[in-house]
Amino acid sequence: MYDISYDQLEKAKANVKTNLEKLSNEGLLRGTIPADKAFSAVNVTTSLKDALDEAVYVQESTLESVDHKKKIFAEMDALVGENTVLGSSTSTIPASQFTENLVHRRNCLVVHPVNPPLYLPLTEIVPAPWTSQEAVEKVRDIMKSIGQEPVCLKKEILGFAVNRLQFALLAEAWRLVSDDVLSPSDVDKVMSAGLGPRYAFKGPFATIHMNANGVMDYCDRYMAGVKRVLADLGPIPTFEEPQALKEIDTSLTAEMPLDKLNEHKAQREKNLAALMQLKKSKQ
Ligand SMILES: NC(=O)c1ccc[n+]([C@@H]2O[C@H](COP(=O)([O-])OP(=O)(O)OC[C@H]3O[C@@H](n4cnc5c(N)ncnc54)[C@H](O)[C@@H]3O)[C@@H](O)[C@H]2O)c1
Known part of the structure; x- marks a missing residue:
């Protein structure tokens, strides 16, 4: 590992150690090398020449x-x-x-x-x-x-692909709030209680294949409706609509106050670890 800041390297090395041990305890270590052996292979330097040698x-x-x-x-x-x-x-x-x-x-x-x-x-x-x-x-x-x-x-x-898909979803989530269709927490629930868990195992193509008798059947039966809905999605939000912005901020800060955000991030990591353990057991 190379950085211009030796402090950052020290912190990063400590992080790598903690994370390797955490993954090992969770049974989620990737590859075949034990955590301590993997850690002993990590060297740090503030010389780019040495790092690239x-x-x-x-x-x-x-x-x-x-x-x-x-x-x-x-x-x-x-x-x-x-x-x-x-x-x-x-x-x-x-x-x-x-x-x-x-x-x-x-x-x-x-x-x-x-x-x-x-x-x-x-x-x-x-x-x-x-x-x-x-x-x-x-x-x-x-x-x-x-x-x-x-x-x-x-x-x-x-x-790339992740942000194109993610931002398309974010735009519609924002429109549903600014058009006063759903509250911000209900938009999040549509994902966390519905689409999210489904997509944790199968993506959008596999989903339409399974939601009908195969993808060809899905296209025959549902694509006209899909296109009608898509044509109804509004323009790209400005993401500055004052009412929507205030509503989203108020809702999120009530659910996750900024001084508690790190606790929520830690909980998200625990939840993702459990999900990855489940996915691993299903392979
Ligand atoms: N944070 C994320 O979740 C995430 C996810 C995917 C990709 N990325 C990408 O990873 C990159 C880093 O993101 P980050 O959030 O870790 O940033 P960061 O600002 O936290 O870390 C940047 C690091 O670069 C070091 N640095 C600055 N100038 C340097 C130089 N000349 N030579 C060597 N090191 C130097 C800094 O000391 C610091 O340690 C970005 O390109 C970002 O888009 C970040």
């Missing part, structure tokens, strides 16, 4: 800014050879925006984990137009070998 794969997780990504990728580009793949954790910036002029740009791509990554194994692999297929395949194999569940986007697209 003979590196096969690099997961860059520094600040989320195009200028910063350009700078750190240029620094790495100058230090690596032909065999190092450089993946960025960026949630929002396509790799083409910060790797175009690099010598090793064919080895650069986005490798986006999902929050909280400790429990959610999805990883989006998003190549730039110049990323080689070999680099994509190498990252996919590495991710699989450490227990991640990678999906490879065939081409670069804004928001």
Whole structure:
């Protein structure tokens, strides 16, 4: 692990230790190496040159800014050879925006984990137009070998897949509140008591396949209705509608006051750990 701040490295190392032990106790450690052995393989340095020495794969997780990504990728580009793949954790910036002029740009791509990554194994692999297929395949194999569940986007697209789906849902959730159809807590309940648990096991395509006698039957019977509903969804909200914003803020801060947010995040982790244990037992 490399950082410009030694303090951050010390904190990160302590976090890695705690998280490995936590995953081990929960039976959710991925891979075959015991927690203490995995931890003993973690070294920290404030020298980028040392960190990259003979590196096969690099997961860059520094600040989320195009200028910063350009700078750190240029620094790495100058230090690596032909065999190092450089993946960025960026949630929002396509790799083409910060790797175009690099010598090793064919080895650069986005490798986006999902929050909280400790429990959610999805990883989006998003190549730039110049990323080689070999680099994509190498990252996919590495991710699989450490227990991640990678999906490879065939081409670069804004928001990748997770945020395109997530933001489409957020827009409609917002409209349901601003159009005074549902309260914010009831919108959340539609997900937590309905769609969420269903999607924890099967995605939207598998769902329509099972909700009729196969996908072709679903399309025959229901797609006209699906299109009528979709045509009725309003424009993109501004997310500044004063009434909706106030209602959503009031509802959320009553349910989860800001000074208790860390307790709610810890509870979410516990719940996700239990869900992942269940999913593991169903494999
Ligand atoms: N936080 C999440 O849930 C999450 C999820 C998926 C992806 N990401 C992505 O991961 C990246 C990091 O996000 P974060 O929330 O951990 O950010 P953060 O601000 O918490 O951490 C950034 C780290 O980068 C270090 N840093 C700053 N400049 C540096 C440099 N020149 N060289 C080396 N290290 C440097 C900082 O010291 C800090 O430790 C972003 O690109 C973000 O989009 C974050």
